[in-house]
Amino acid sequence: MGRQRTRMEVWLGCGVATLAVVVVALTITIIVMVTKKSDTLPAAPTAPASTVSTVASTTSTIAPPPADPYQQPYNENLYDTIVRQNLAQQADISTQLLQEFQPMNIRDNLRWLTKTLHVAGTPENAAVMKQLGQQYQSYGLTLKTHDYQVLLSYPNYSMPNTIEVQLAGQMDWNLVSNGTAQLLGPPEAMQQENDSRALNWWNGYAKDGVATGRLVYANYGSLTDYVLLDSHNISLQGAIVIARYGDIFRGAIAVEAERRGAVGVIIFNDPLDYANDLPASDTFPNTIWLPPSGAQRGTLLQTDGDPLTPFYPAKPYTYRTTDEATLRKEHAMPNVPVTPIGYRDALTIFQQMTGPEVTGDFAQWKGGMNVTYRMNGGDSTFRLTVNAFTDMRTITNVVALFYGADEPDKWVMFGNHVDAWTFGSIDPNSGTATMLEMARVVATVSNRTGWRPKRTLAFCQWDAEEYGLVGSTEYVEEHLKLLENRAIALLNVDNINGNVTLAAKGVPLLYRALVDAAAKVP
Ligand SMILES: *[C@@H]1O[C@H](CO)[C@@H](O)[C@H](O)[C@H]1NC(C)=O
Numbered sequence: 409m410g411r412q413r414t415r416m417e418v419w420l421g422c423g424v425a426t427l428a429v430v431v432v433a434l435t436i437t438i439i440v441m442v443t444k445k446s447d448t449l450p451a452a453p454t455a456p457a458s459t460v461s462t463v464a465s466t467t468s469t470i471a472p473p474p475a476d477p478y479q480q481p482y483n484e485n486l487y488d489t490i491v492r493q494n495l496a497q498q499a500d501i502s503t504q505l506l507q508e509f510q511p512m513n514i515r516d517n518l519r520w521l522t523k524t525l526h527v528a529g530t531p532e533n534a535a536v537m538k539q540l541g542q543q544y545q546s547y548g549l550t551l552k553t554h555d556y557q558v559l560l561s562y563p564n565y566s567m568p569n570t571i572e573v574q575l576a577g578q579m580d581w582n583l584v585s586n587g588t589a590q591l592l593g594p595p596e597a598m599q600q601e602n603d604s605r606a607l608n609w610w611n612g613y614a615k616d617g618v619a620t621g622r623l624v625y626a627n628y629g630s631l632t633d634y635v636l637l638d639s640h641n642i643s644l645q646g647a648i649v650i651a652r653y654g655d656i657f658r659g660a661i662a663v664e665a666e667r668r669g670a671v672g673v674i675i676f677n678d679p680l681d682y683a684n685d686l687p688a689s690d691t692f693p694n695t696i697w698l699p700p701s702g703a704q705r706g707t708l709l710q711t712d713g714d715p716l717t718p719f720y721p722a723k724p725y726t727y728r729t730t731d732e733a734t735l736r737k738e739h740a741m742p743n744v745p746v747t748p749i750g751y752r753d754a755l756t757i758f759q760q761m762t763g764p765e766v767t768g769d770f771a772q773w774k775g776g777m778n779v780t781y782r783m784n785g786g787d788s789t790f791r792l793t794v795n796a797f798t799d800m801r802t803i804t805n806v807v808a809l810f811y812g813a814d815e816p817d818k819w820v821m822f823g824n825h826v827d828a829w830t831f832g833s834i835d836p837n838s839g840t841a842t843m844l845e846m847a848r849v850v851a852t853v854s855n856r857t858g859w860r861p862k863r864t865l866a867f868c869q870w871d872a873e874e875y876g877l878v879g880s881t882e883y884v885e886e887h888l889k890l891l892e893n894r895a896i897a898l899l900n901v902d903n904i905n906g907n908v909t910l911a912a913k914g915v916p917l918l919y920r921a922l923v924d925a926a927a928k929v930p
Pocket residue numbers: 546547548848849851852855
C-alpha cells in the first residue's frame with residue numbers, strides 16, 4: 409500500500425502508475441537516452457581467410473561499406489544537431505520495443521510472483537527476490553543484491569487480534585471482532601488464496617498487548633477531528649478510539665489518539681469511503697468494491713526506512729542509535745495496541761454503542777453503515793487484544809543493470825517494491841510483473857539488433873516497502889553519493905490497475921517526455 413511516495417520517488421521527484429505508463433516508461437527511456445548510432449549494430453561477419461584471398465584475386469575494387477540504415481542527411485533542426493540524436497534509429501528501436509511486449513508474459517510473471525504470501529523479512533519473500541534476480545540475470549542483465557538487517561513487525565497469525573465488549577452492568581465479555589476476514593471470490597481464486605494468514609487483520613509495528621476502556625469515536629482521526637473533540641471537552645484519557653480510514657496516514661490517527669491519553673486504537677474502512685456506499689451485495693466478488701470483511705493492512709511507522717538506523721544504512725556494522733522502547737515513547741511507532749477491522753465488525757461494534765448520536769458539530773461524522781453513528785460506547789467497556797511481535801530480519805533489494813553503450817555510469821532507474829501484506833497481486837506485483845517484462849523486451853531487442861541504450865538502465869526491486877519504504881531508503885542511505893552523480897531519472901510504479909486512461913505524476917522536466925512517449929502507445 410503506497411502510504412506515501414517512496415523516498416526514491418520523492419528524491420527524484422516522480423511517481424508513475426497504471427499499465428500504460430510502464431509501456432510509456434520504456435518509450436521515455438528511449439527519448440531520455442539518446443540512442444547510440446550505427447556503430448553498435450553487429451559487425452558484418454568476417455569471411456574466413458581462404459575466401460578472402462579468392463575474392464581479392466577475382467575483384468580489384470573494394471566493396472563500399474554497407475549502407476548505414478539509420479544514416480540521416482544533415483538536419484538543420486537545431487535540437488537534433490545539438491542533441492545529436494539519430495531519430496530514425498530511435499523510432500525504429502522504439503517500435504521494436506513496443507512490439508516485443510507480450511502480455512501473456514506479464515500474466516505468467518504475476519502468477520509465480522504471487523504464488524505465496526510474501527511479507528518482507530520472511531523466507532517466502534526471500535525466495536521471490538531470489539527468483540526475481542535470477543530471472544533478470546537470465547535475460548542478460550547484471551545482478552546486484554543489497555542486504556540490510558532491519559526491525560520489522562509481524563502478527564501472531566495463530567492468534568488473531570480480537571475486540572470484546574462488556575455491556576454496562578453486565579459481567580460477561582462478548583466477542584465483537586475475531587480479527588479475520590472471509591475468503592471470497594470464484595472457487596479457483598479461493599483455492600489459490602487458501603492460506604489462513606492472508607485473512608488476519610493487522611497493522612505493522614502495532615504494540616502487542618491488551619487495552620481495556622470505554623470507546624470513543626473519532627471520525628477520520630485527523631487533527632481537525634481531535635481538536636473538535638478537545639473543544640467539546642471530550643477526553644480520550646483511558647479510552648479506546650475507533651476511527652475510520654480515508655483522510656490521513658494511519659500512523660497519525662494512532663499517534664494523535666495516544667497523545668490525548670488513548671489506550672488503544674481501532675481503525676475501520678467505512679463503506680461510504682471504500683465501498684462507494686453500496687450495499688454488501690454490490691461489493692467483491694460481485695464488483696471491485698471492498699466487501700464487509702475487507703480491511704486495510706498497513707504500517708504505523710511514522711518515519712521512513714529502518715527505524716533503528718535513521719540516515720544510515722542498516723548494515724551489520726552500523727551502530728543502532730535508538731531502540732524500540734524509545735521509538736514507541738517518542739511516537740515514531742505507537743505505544744498502544746492498534747488494529748484494523750472490516751466494516752462487518754465495525755457495524756457490530758456501533759450496534760453496541762449507546763452514547764449520543766453524532767449531530768451538530770459532529771453531523772459530518774456519519775458514515776455509510778446501516779447503523780446510528782454515535783459519539784461513544786456509553787458505559788460499556790471494550791477490550792482490544794493485539795498479538796504482535798517485532799524482529800530483526802534480513803531484507804534484500806535486487807538491482808538489475810542493463811549497461812548503456814555511451815554513458816554506462818549514468819543510470820535511468822525503474823523502481824518498484826516486491827514485498828506485500830498478503831499475495832500482492834495488485835500491490836505491488838502487477839507493477840513488478842510488468843517491469844520484468846520491460847527488462848526482457850530491452851534485452852531481446854538489444855540481442856536482435858545490437859542496439860544498446862546510451863545510458864545504463866537500472867531495474868530496482870525494493871524490499872520491505874510496506875513497512876515504511878525500508879528497502880529503498882536503506883539503499884539511498886548507502887549509495888547517496890553514487891546516486892547524486894549517476895542517477896538521471898527514476899520512474900516508479902507501485903501497482904498497475906484501473907482503466908485505459910493514463911495517470912502519471914512527475915517533475916515538470918519529464919512532462920514532454922511523458923506526453924511524447926504516451927503518444928507512441930498504440
Ligand atoms: C540475450 O543474449 C544473451 C547472450 O546470448 C543471453 O544470455 C540472454 O538470455 C539474451 N536475452 C534474452 C532476453 O533473450
